Amino acid sequence: MFEVLFQKLDEKIKLTEEERQLCKSFFTPKKLRKRQYILQEGDVCKYIAFVEKGMLRSYTIDDKDSEHIIQFAFEGWWISDHFSFLTGEPAVYTIDALEDSELLLLSRQAEEQLLQKIPKFEKYFRILLQNSLIATQRRLIGSLSQTAEERYNDLITGCPTIPQRVPQHMMASFLGITPETLSRIRRQVASTR
Template sequence: MHEILFKYLNRHLAAPISESDRELIKSVFTPFKIRKRHFFLNEGEICKHYGFIIKGAMRQYMIDDKGVEHIVHLGLENWWVGDRESWVMRSPSNYYIDAWENSELLIVTREDTARLLQELPAFGEVLRVLDDRNNIANQKRITSSISSTAEGRYNDFVSCHPDFLQRFPQHIIASYLGITKETLSRIRRQTLQR
């Protein structure tokens, strides 16, 4: 299980992880299995773990006053899952995170992350790269949501995340894009006709 995480980390590092670093990482990243439709985090809880998805599919969402789900994050293998605001601020989460498929993760606590940052400076390098990529992705998503058409958002989604189309149903993708499933159906139909 940890080998997948090591490969992921090595892709983001200048030098491969040493054997002693591997042992440290193994000691702080705990295997965690979660069944489909079970929660990794509930609204109102403090996010105490961040997870690296080894196998499966997960989603992060909020429910508005009308009971409508709004998907803010989707994740598959080699993606991270957790509520960043709750994790950093130690505040109650506004989100639910659940498994869309039976999933296997490696989870880490905030305290163990701090230990890794102290004892393994290369881990800090990886976190900086991931933070930069996350910020860029969020900025693109915000820009797209305020300036692109529904069709433009869908086309961007398809080009960036084609594997998500196979793993998440239409209503989940529509929510992630901020459109109705009827609008998504129309866009997909028009795309196929071209």
């Protein structure tokens, strides 16, 4: 159950066997069925979640009832509503599973203790945050300066397996375009090679 987590941790910080065992005790395993929520807009986000298996997404719903996907989270990724988790304010994002999934949950209290017992995690979480910020800034610049087709190509290049796992209309939502437009872009791209 902890294979993917430890593999990911190994890339950034080195843990002793003892620390690993200790570390395990702070996480709560949880299985999710496809379409099941772990967070709904308006609730307080009690956990940050590490994806051991499966796949989730976070999204908002605007006043015109359309969804905007903030993030997909595959195996090895973290997902949560940071702001709600940190402040205890109601969440603005909804998070649900796109496939049957296995998660490792970390509560606020568990996080605090983890940081206290194994301070290396300070560094680990800082790196995570920084990477999220950098990725989000990139996406922002893209959405301000690129065409839908360019953004689609970048997405596919960065994550070639995504079309096999995510319905097309959700990729459209992630890219900030309509499903119709994405369909036309794909036809266009396919015919040009």
